[in-house]
Amino acid sequence: MSGELPEGIMQFLREAGWGEAVIEPLPGDASFRRYFRIRRGDASAMLMHAPPPHEDPRPFLHVGKWLEQQGLRAPHIHAQQAESGFVLIEDFGDDRMRDWLEQHPAQEMRVYRHAVDALAQLHTRPPGPFAPYDMATYLREVRLFTEWFCPCAGITVDAASHDAAWEEVLTPLLARQQPGVAVLRDYHAENIMLLQPEHPDGGEQGLIDFQDALVGHRAYDLVSLLQDARRDVSPELERAMLAHYASRIDCGEDFAADYARLGAQRNAKIVGIFARLWKRDGKQRYLAMIPRVWEAMERDLAHPDLAPVASWFDANVPPDIRARRGGGLG
Structure with a gap:
């Protein structure tokens, strides 16, 4: 620019x-x-x-x-x-959650708990006058993996079976996201501003970059926050924040499976987007983030309900690419 x-x-x-x-x-x-x-x-x-x-x-x-x-x-x-x-x-100021936590790592649990509380508050509201996060949208997004990452990595894959595997995996959650909640879609540490960072209760957190909101599943923004492409979130913190959310919202017995479904879907999409940002737009810095995203995607794929997609990865993505977590482009 x-x-x-x-x-x-x-x-x-x-x-x-x-x-x-x-x-x-x-x-x-x-x-x-x-x-x-x-x-x-x-x-x-x-x-x-x-x-x-x-x-x-x-x-x-x-x-x-x-x-x-x-x-x-x-x-x-x-x-x-x-x-x-x-x-x-x-003007929400300069205290972006990610940057502030780099200077105050001991406050991580408190700040993330407040971010989860904001989602719980959002999820008690009506879903909002937004378009639905439907199957066509999920599939269009996840195709970014086969359309951009795979060619960049020099691998030829079966795109038809890719779509079929994802449709099989995602179909069960569609009924569970009715009537749905507002999904901000990029709810993570770079898009949350800490308006009162030193407040003992966490203070207010300002929301930015929400223009792509849809009506979808309440697990999606939790995935955005807790499997952050731009910041390391430990599995221990992820588990603690999911438990905190469950203490606020009755999640139901399928929530963990749906969280894994949407985690894998979102992370595969992001890997594709980051490959596109490098290849098409010349933005080299996004390549360094792919291994972090891929690591989270592999954890999600290990869930039994992701078996069709995991099998597709086994058949189409070479072990050496998976071993280096999608790194090595460029």
């Missing part, structure tokens, strides 16, 4: 009442979105630029408004010009 300011930014800020503000560009992510911190005296705000045609800020505005209505801590919208991709939002 260019370091230049987006066209139209000054006019938007003037119309929003921030015409004399100082603009500070912030590091970007894996998308076309760009972020700027806007300062005016002691006041600050965040400017998101989600430029069409690559981005559309309207889903962010839609989901954010709904989350606020449910009492969850999405950033307040100060001003927006959706057709140009500009959204001026509340």
Whole structure:
């Protein structure tokens, strides 16, 4: 992305009442979105630029408004010009969960418990006016593994049996995600802001990057949080947080199996996405994250209810690739 300011930014800020503000560009992510911190005296705000045609800020505005209505801590919208991709939002500060825990590792259990509490709160709310996380979506996502990782790794696989195995594995959970909950889909330590990190009870946690929300299974965002692609989460912490969630929500006897199903699905998708980010977009840094994601995927595949997909991996992915956890690309 260019370091230049987006066209139209000054006019938007003037119309929003921030015409004399100082603009500070912030590091970007894996998308076309760009972020700027806007300062005016002691006041600050965040400017998101989600430029069409690559981005559309309207889903962010839609989901954010709904989350606020449910009492969850999405950033307040100060001003927006959706057709140009500009959204001026509340500034949640710099204490991103992942970064803060690097400096305060002893607080890990407390901070994760509060993040799980926020999910439990979300899961007591109505599911939200969002599209369903249906089989077509699950399969489209998991095909990223065969469409991107496998060619990058130089292996030819049976794509038809891949889809069939996943459909067999995922079909049982579809009925259990009715009527469903709002699934934020990227609920992890880089997308949670600690608004009061030193608060003894964990303080408020601000939500960002929720524009792709769907209605789906309540295990999905737990997988996002506890099998984080960008941060090591120990199996011990994962088990403790699943137990904490179960103390808040009646999970039912199939929850562990569904958690493994969605863990394997999400992790296979992410491996494909990271391969695509490297191969298509030239973003080398994502390759280093693949082994962490693959390790979690292998744990999920060990669940007996994942046997059809595990058998597909046995038949299609060479042992040396699995042994190095998908590493070695590039």
